[in-house]
Amino acid sequence: MTVTIAAAKAVNAEKDKDPALIRWLIFVRDRGIFVLWAVLLIAFSIWASPYFASLDNGILIANAAALTAIFAAGIAVGIICGALDLSIPGTAALAGCVCGWLITHGTPTGLAIVVALVLGGFVGLINGLISLRGFNPIIVTIGTLSVMSGAAAGIAGGYTISGLDSLVFMGTDRFAGLPAPVWITAALFALLTVFLTRTRDGIRMMAVGGNAEAVRRSGIHADRYKVLGFVISGFCAALGGLVTTALVTEANPAANVSIIFNALTAVALAGVSLAGGRGSLPRVLVGALILGTISNALTIKGVSPYWATATTGLLLLGSLAVEKWVSTTVSRRLVQHEVKR
Amino acid sequence: MTATALELSNIDMHYGYVRALDGIDIAVRQGEVLGLLGDNGAGKSTLLKVMSGAHQPTSGEIRVHGTAATFGSPADATHAGIQMVYQDLALVDAQDIATNLNLGREILRRGPLGWLGFVDHKAQRRRSAAELEKLGVRTAAVTRPVEMLSGGQRQVVALARGATRVNGEQSGILLLDEPTAALGYEQTQQVQSLIRRLADQGVACVLVTHNLPLAMAVCDRIAVLNRGRKVADIPAAETENDHLVGWITGARASMFAPAPEAAA
Numbered sequence: 001m002t003v004t005i006a007a008a009k010a011v012n013a014e015k016d017k018d019p020a021l022i023r024w025l026i027f028v029r030d031r032g033i034f035v036l037w038a039v040l041l042i043a044f045s046i047w048a049s050p051y052f053a054s055l056d057n058g059i060l061i062a063n064a065a066a067l068t069a070i071f072a073a074g075i076a077v078g079i080i081c082g083a084l085d086l087s088i089p090g091t092a093a094l095a096g097c098v099c100g101w102l103i104t105h106g107t108p109t110g111l112a113i114v115v116a117l118v119l120g121g122f123v124g125l126i127n128g129l130i131s132l133r134g135f136n137p138i139i140v141t142i143g144t145l146s147v148m149s150g151a152a153a154g155i156a157g158g159y160t161i162s163g164l165d166s167l168v169f170m171g172t173d174r175f176a177g178l179p180a181p182v183w184i185t186a187a188l189f190a191l192l193t194v195f196l197t198r199t200r201d202g203i204r205m206m207a208v209g210g211n212a213e214a215v216r217r218s219g220i221h222a223d224r225y226k227v228l229g230f231v232i233s234g235f236c237a238a239l240g241g242l243v244t245t246a247l248v249t250e251a252n253p254a255a256n257v258s259i260i261f262n263a264l265t266a267v268a269l270a271g272v273s274l275a276g277g278r279g280s281l282p283r284v285l286v287g288a289l290i291l292g293t294i295s296n297a298l299t300i301k302g303v304s305p306y307w308a309t310a311t312t313g314l315l316l317l318g319s320l321a322v323e324k325w326v327s328t329t330v331s332r333r334l335v336q337h338e339v340k341r
Numbered sequence: 342m343t344a345t346a347l348e349l350s351n352i353d354m355h356y357g358y359v360r361a362l363d364g365i366d367i368a369v370r371q372g373e374v375l376g377l378l379g380d381n382g383a384g385k386s387t388l389l390k391v392m393s394g395a396h397q398p399t400s401g402e403i404r405v406h407g408t409a410a411t412f413g414s415p416a417d418a419t420h421a422g423i424q425m426v427y428q429d430l431a432l433v434d435a436q437d438i439a440t441n442l443n444l445g446r447e448i449l450r451r452g453p454l455g456w457l458g459f460v461d462h463k464a465q466r467r468r469s470a471a472e473l474e475k476l477g478v479r480t481a482a483v484t485r486p487v488e489m490l491s492g493g494q495r496q497v498v499a500l501a502r503g504a505t506r507v508n509g510e511q512s513g514i515l516l517l518d519e520p521t522a523a524l525g526y527e528q529t530q531q532v533q534s535l536i537r538r539l540a541d542q543g544v545a546c547v548l549v550t551h552n553l554p555l556a557m558a559v560c561d562r563i564a565v566l567n568r569g570r571k572v573a574d575i576p577a578a579e580t581e582n583d584h585l586v587g588w589i590t591g592a593r594a595s596m597f598a599p600a601p602e603a604a605a
């Protein structure tokens with residue numbers, strides 16, 4: 001596995017396999033969270049039997065996790081691309097209020113939704129363009145967070161916009177037995193996952209988050225991809241805002257900052273490094289599902305919700321420890337190899 | 342075989358009042374390895390950055406394959422077939438070897454998926470494995486994330502990234518800034534034979550290094566810079582360690598008399 005000049009006899013590099021330990025470590029790092037979720041599901045099925053392990057409860061968990069997951073997708077794409085987007089609650093509130101205002105003023109529901117989503121992408125575009133000018137994205141997005149919630153309150157006239165019954169198809173309605181938010185979340189994650197791992201632009205976007213200089217030196221306009229990250233993040237925020245609005249059929253202009261913490265917990269649990277450039281959306285989805293699973297099981301057993309928060313925190317610290325362990329083990333193994341030679 | 346690939350004439354480069362390069366004339370031919378020696382601050386990196394388009398010279402002329410060129414950015418130089426391997430390797434750690442090697446020249450899938458920008462990972466991996474094999478280096482599986490490579494392997498990947506991009510056209514020019522600075526003895530040997538092999542495939546290489554034995558072993562010709570001036574430019578076979586050290590430290594007189602007739 002160390003660098004070897006191939007002998008005259010050509011070696012088929014495609015058949016090269018990494019040693020078992022390295023492959024196992026990569027597995028733990030990349031798939032560990034799926035195992036963790038499976039373990040939790042099994043443990044809770046026994047502990048909270050018979051109520052936990054039922055199809056209906058599964059749907060309940062998925063539905064509860066859906067909103068967190070949508071916002072987590074926005075946060076994750078931002079971080080993977082190299083910037084923490086804190087304006088998400090503001091964009092969500094604004095999207096909800098704009099959609100609500102348009103509907104109450106006679107715009108067709110479909111058009112109102114499209115406008116709100118485009119607006120979310122536009123907010124991301126602004127965030128991205130400002131950040132490119134060399135300002136710290138965290139400060140920039142805190143600024144836009146305030147601007148957005150102010151604008152949302154202005155549009156709503158300080159009150160919630162209620163009576164948005166035409167939105168129930170993306171809120172409480174069910175299709176093929178599954179609530180609409182579950183479908184929306186599934187579609188969003190499928191799309192973004194394919195984009196990030198299979199398409200040229202997605203792969204470049206992840207590379208920009210990891211090492212923008214490397215991308216630039218490959219002759220690619222790295223800046224475009226940074227802005228694209230903000231645009232996607234803004235779109236997810238708007239989508240989350242619309243689903244929130246649809247669930248209660250009213251648009252609330254107050255930006256709910258706590259969604260950032262839930263989403264960020266799911267993202268961190270999924271091992272998306274704040275340093276950028278790494279992370280996978282399926283893991284983020286499972287991160288959100290784990291949060292939903294824990295609070296669901298504890299609720300069934302009548303345990304106070306504070307314990308759900310505490311358990312989540314412990315899991316988070318545990319996942320950090322595992323990640324640290326994997327990376328130190330790998331580097332120690334590699335050093336050993338160098339020394340042996 | 343000896344067409345001139347890259348030629349710089351009378352290059353001046355000022356950083357404010359600092360004169361980093363002073364009337365440099367230098368050329369490298371296809372298939373030739375040109376060593377660039379000099380003390381710290383002699384101007385080696387600056388000269389390489391002028392060649393790679395990262396810096397614009399204050400004055401002077403650059404010719405690529407005989408035609409005058411001005412590089413406004415590294416992208417312009419890349420376009421002209423010049424690749425630079427930087428001291429900091431600039432790899433994307435979280436991505437695997439194949440993705441790093443293919444960044445910026447991705448293979449898209451055929452048909453409608455390709456129109457949507459879908460990448461053909463399999464083809465990319467095949468190409469990377471083949472390219473590494475052609476260079477005669479084996480690192481790890483091309484699906485290994487770069488962050489899970491040792492220092493030597495990372496260096497090889499960075500070199501290969503530059504090399505694969507100039508290797509396609511025979512006219513390629515590869516600039517290397519201290520490629521062995523972080524490597525042990527054996528890995529240095531490997532990088533040395535990689536550079537030699539590239540030159541044999543027709544690539545023009547410019548190699549900045551502090552490692553005199555490496556320079557003597559791998560270079561066809563060696564140029565020495567001293568405080569922004571070229572003080573020696575000589576085939577490696579016609580010089581020896583002591584002379585090079587003398588030129589580097591300034592103890593030995595310049596090959597080019599400082600009098601005006603030197604320009605002729």
Ligand SMILES: Nc1ncnc2c1ncn2[C@@H]1O[C@H](COP(=O)(O)OP(=O)(O)O)[C@@H](O)[C@H]1O
Binds near residue numbers: 359382383387
């Ligand atoms: N960006 C810069 N700004 C000002 N001076 C610089 C800069 N880069 C290099 N120099 C100066 O130019 C001279 C040549 O530097 P450099 O090309 O890095 O030398 P070398 O690579 O041979 O060690 C040195 O005196 C150095 O201090």
Ligand SMILES: [Mg+2]
Binds near residue numbers: 385
């Ligand atoms: Mg230098």
